[in-house]
Amino acid sequence: METKTQRNEQLEKIRELVKDIRIAMMTTIDDQGNLVSRPMATMQMDENGTFWFFTKKSAPKVDQIDKHEHRVNLAFAHPDEASYVSVSGSADEVYDRAKIDELWSPAAKPWFPDGKDDPELTLLKVHTELAEYWDSTSSRMVRFLEM
Amino acid sequence: METKTQRNEQLEKIRELVKDIRIAMMTTIDDQGNLVSRPMATMQMDENGTFWFFTKKSAPKVDQIDKHEHRVNLAFAHPDEASYVSVSGSADEVYDRAKIDELWSPAAKPWFPDGKDDPELTLLKVHTELAEYWDSTSSRMVRFLEM
Numbered sequence: 001m002e003t004k005t006q007r008n009e010q011l012e013k014i015r016e017l018v019k020d021i022r023i024a025m026m027t028t029i030d031d032q033g034n035l036v037s038r039p040m041a042t043m044q045m046d047e048n049g050t051f052w053f054f055t056k057k058s059a060p061k062v063d064q065i066d067k068h069e070h071r072v073n074l075a076f077a078h079p080d081e082a083s084y085v086s087v088s089g090s091a092d093e094v095y096d097r098a099k100i101d102e103l104w105s106p107a108a109k110p111w112f113p114d115g116k117d118d119p120e121l122t123l124l125k126v127h128t129e130l131a132e133y134w135d136s137t138s139s140r141m142v143r144f145l146e147m
Numbered sequence: 148m149e150t151k152t153q154r155n156e157q158l159e160k161i162r163e164l165v166k167d168i169r170i171a172m173m174t175t176i177d178d179q180g181n182l183v184s185r186p187m188a189t190m191q192m193d194e195n196g197t198f199w200f201f202t203k204k205s206a207p208k209v210d211q212i213d214k215h216e217h218r219v220n221l222a223f224a225h226p227d228e229a230s231y232v233s234v235s236g237s238a239d240e241v242y243d244r245a246k247i248d249e250l251w252s253p254a255a256k257p258w259f260p261d262g263k264d265d266p267e268l269t270l271l272k273v274h275t276e277l278a279e280y281w282d283s284t285s286s287r288m289v290r291f292l293e294m
């Protein structure tokens with residue numbers, strides 16, 4: 001995925017680990033209280049440590065996010081490199097045409113065959129509030145908080 | 148991971164997809180309501196569609212599970228094969244010496260250097276309540292409920 005230079009060392013560490021992991025598993029809470037996850041193509045980690053995705057306006061996950069304090073988890077895993085990152089974030093659906101133009105790529109076509117003008121197309125941004133990554137040296141998850 | 152023959156076609160499908168994915172990202176809810184995930188080595192999918200893991204008795208996740216109706220998500224991803232599975236389950240810590248003996252393998256050594264007799268060693272079993280998998284043919288997550 002595309003990643004930008006981060007404003008602190010901890011987010012830089014996360015960037016380093018996730019930059020080669022395009023697909024995140026995004027977990028939300030459904031109406032019955034189940035924790036459910038699905039694969040999502042990460043389009044960008046911007047300069048504020050925020051992750052950007054394309055979604056459909058009517059997707060169940062957008063509704064689930066609204067009903068559960070906007071909480072999501074993004075799990076990035078790359079077993080061959082022993083890279084494992086957990087991002088606990090606050091998710092918001094935003095329709096921003098300029099940002100859609102910036103992020104649009106043919107890689108998004110499978111989900112949006114009608115392209116950038118699909119009326120269902122919108123953005124989901126996940127603001128990083130807490131991140132943890134697997135540190136192979138100490139064999140533990142290293143945690144840090146982000147505001 | 149080790150997998151057993153399942154009692155219905157839907158669990159067989161899940162077995163087929165996860166059998167080559169040893170590491171699951173397990174998501175729980177922490178004290179602040181954050182959704183947090185960490186990599187876990189899956190030791191077995193038993194004949195009831197239950198997933199077995201080793202854990203430490205004092206691990207924060209054990210506490211988080213107790214406090215949040217035992218809800219967890221297991222995300223299994225194998226991008227090269229386009230295999231993505233979400234298991235919404237109910238997790239329980241159980242100390243069962245015979246099961247520990249059955250599941251123990253040198254692969255667990257990095258987390259439990261003292262071996263099977265580590266007083267902190269215990270089991271976490273996740274009963275599958277709801278599962279979803281990516282179906283490439285229909286390009287959507289296929290969902291099924293399990294009791």
Ligand SMILES: Cc1cc2nc3c(=O)[nH]c(=O)nc-3n(C[C@H](O)[C@H](O)[C@H](O)COP(=O)(O)O)c2cc1C
Pocket residue numbers: 023038039040041042053054055056059060061062111231281287288
């Ligand atoms: C590799 C892969 C990448 C995906 N990327 C996206 C994506 O970027 N945006 C999206 O809305 N759905 C994506 N999907 C589909 C989602 O996994 C999911 O089926 C869809 O978003 C509906 O989710 P929901 O019903 O939980 O809201 C992707 C699926 C796969 C297999």
